[in-house]
Amino acid sequence: MNINWYLAVSALVFCIGAAGVLVRRNPLVILLCLELMLNAANLALIAFSRMHGNGDGQVFAVIVMVVAACEVCIGLGIVVAMYRRRLPIDVDEMRELHG
Amino acid sequence: MKHEAPNIDWAGLSPVIALLGGAIVVLLAGLLRSRLVRERAVPFLAIVAFGASLGLGIWQWGEDAQVFIAKGSQATLAFDELTLMVTFIVAVAGIATVLLSWRALAPREAAHGEFYALLLTSAAGMVAMAGAQNLVTLFLGLELLSVPLYVLCATEMRRERSLESGLKYLIIGSTGSAVFLYGLALIYGATGGTDLREIATGAAGEAGGDVLLLTGIGLTIVGLGFKASVAPFHQWTPDGYEGAPTPVTAFMAVATKAAAFGAMLRLLDVGLIDAQPDWAPLLAILATITIVVGNVGALGQSSLKRLLAWSSVAQAGYLLAGVVVASSLGVSATVFYLAVYTMMNLAAFAVIVARERETPWGDDIASVAGIGVSRPALAWPLTISMLSLAGLPATAGFIGKFYLIDAAVDGGYTWLGIVIVIGSMISLAYYLRVVAAMWMRAEVAAVSATAQPRLAGADPEAERPQWELYLVAIAAGAATIFFGVIPSPLFDLATAAGRSLGLL
Numbered sequence: 001m002n003i004n005w006y007l008a009v010s011a012l013v014f015c016i017g018a019a020g021v022l023v024r025r026n027p028l029v030i031l032l033c034l035e036l037m038l039n040a041a042n043l044a045l046i047a048f049s050r051m052h053g054n055g056d057g058q059v060f061a062v063i064v065m066v067v068a069a070c071e072v073c074i075g076l077g078i079v080v081a082m083y084r085r086r087l088p089i090d091v092d093e094m095r096e097l098h099g
Numbered sequence: 100m101k102h103e104a105p106n107i108d109w110a111g112l113s114p115v116i117a118l119l120g121g122a123i124v125v126l127l128a129g130l131l132r133s134r135l136v137r138e139r140a141v142p143f144l145a146i147v148a149f150g151a152s153l154g155l156g157i158w159q160w161g162e163d164a165q166v167f168i169a170k171g172s173q174a175t176l177a178f179d180e181l182t183l184m185v186t187f188i189v190a191v192a193g194i195a196t197v198l199l200s201w202r203a204l205a206p207r208e209a210a211h212g213e214f215y216a217l218l219l220t221s222a223a224g225m226v227a228m229a230g231a232q233n234l235v236t237l238f239l240g241l242e243l244l245s246v247p248l249y250v251l252c253a254t255e256m257r258r259e260r261s262l263e264s265g266l267k268y269l270i271i272g273s274t275g276s277a278v279f280l281y282g283l284a285l286i287y288g289a290t291g292g293t294d295l296r297e298i299a300t301g302a303a304g305e306a307g308g309d310v311l312l313l314t315g316i317g318l319t320i321v322g323l324g325f326k327a328s329v330a331p332f333h334q335w336t337p338d339g340y341e342g343a344p345t346p347v348t349a350f351m352a353v354a355t356k357a358a359a360f361g362a363m364l365r366l367l368d369v370g371l372i373d374a375q376p377d378w379a380p381l382l383a384i385l386a387t388i389t390i391v392v393g394n395v396g397a398l399g400q401s402s403l404k405r406l407l408a409w410s411s412v413a414q415a416g417y418l419l420a421g422v423v424v425a426s427s428l429g430v431s432a433t434v435f436y437l438a439v440y441t442m443m444n445l446a447a448f449a450v451i452v453a454r455e456r457e458t459p460w461g462d463d464i465a466s467v468a469g470i471g472v473s474r475p476a477l478a479w480p481l482t483i484s485m486l487s488l489a490g491l492p493a494t495a496g497f498i499g500k501f502y503l504i505d506a507a508v509d510g511g512y513t514w515l516g517i518v519i520v521i522g523s524m525i526s527l528a529y530y531l532r533v534v535a536a537m538w539m540r541a542e543v544a545a546v547s548a549t550a551q552p553r554l555a556g557a558d559p560e561a562e563r564p565q566w567e568l569y570l571v572a573i574a575a576g577a578a579t580i581f582f583g584v585i586p587s588p589l590f591d592l593a594t595a596a597g598r599s600l601g602l603l
Binding site for chain 2: 018057060070071091
């Protein structure tokens, strides 16, 4: 199969993720959209790895998965800390810092 | 197929091992029950780890160690002079940050061991990022530096602003990482390798024409721009800086910038050097936008941390000039300015921390009003720092800017040099406002309702100024003047770093 199809899907997923980060207001959904962006890159990496016939891209993709998990952990931790302080879980409501 | 373990140069890797080993020791020492151990020994151990990294870096100077060489490929980490200069900057910033946060609220809230362990881990990520010769290592270094910083921003968990700055930095920082990663994936696709030398060979044939490669370069620059707070990717900077605990802000401001620019220099000047005609104009335009946006944004700020955040955006623009030209002179100028920038900013942040503890004004400009009379030992370092950031002669900032403009003119970007000069002229307006407040206004005495209330549980002892804050402020201020008058020692180090990338 032509590599272009894989790249098209990957670019589409990346754009959906980026649009989600920009328009959604719930930090949890934003974290999901960040995952979409990272996984779009993973798809591209694996497709290229197959195209070039070397394993570098696959190794890269596995490492990205680990890193993505770490990022989400930190994000969820901060969301829980905000929830405990009864702060609104909505990025549009975060106006303490402005400018 | 038989796989052999890569050859690891332990001596070359030792600066990173000192940081990560230190993180583990600090984490374990933080578990001890004695209050004395937690509050005195843990910061001391963190300083020892940063100092060990600094010392091992000096020991490895000139060795050009190549670490992690797998069979048949290049080393993934290079400890050449550029990496070691970033190590020195990060270690000095780390020692200063530990001193600033010793009696601060943040480590008390987050537990001492964890706070300093995160700081050390982040520093290790910075060194790895600056030395990365492989896209995988580069991405890992970037994340290793970012993830602990997200947590550190949110460590004052009972303060709403700290949590908010942590979440904002996490979301925007992760978006930057994702864009950066997508760029790396496209570069890998276009050239077929993750190693910078392989990329350079792969890119040589098709520079200029390959859409995949050009898109990859663009996305990568955007991703690094997020980390180095280059406009228009700087929006997180003022909020992140203001909300984070001030010692953490100091570390974020200087060390992250050093690591991001170290990585940018290596990626662009080694891996993508043949595409320089494509990315140099783009970077030059970004530099111009950054200088204008940063300096104009700083004009109306009343919070010192926000002012320094906008000023750091402007400084990122000046630093980009050294990256644009892709010459050995440009690399030296960038490294020199990064070192100078570290000293200037540390002096300013030490004074801000001291005044935050003494006055109810937080980081508002009112907190430094009149300290020229009441606290000259704090007023002088802040004055030197502000004048140096503005680039007045006899300060290190002047030499650094002079060097950057020299590199820009030498590389055929004379107009960028002029933009730097104009930017510095605008910047005088807000830097001198701080100086005027210190020396010409009376101290604001009355406690007003707008002042931030002190959090319950804060150490009453922390309200008095402490010797370690004076030490950091005066040492950084003195270094700024010293390297402004006698720049040659730093100049020699920067020149060595400039030669290490093998550019003309």
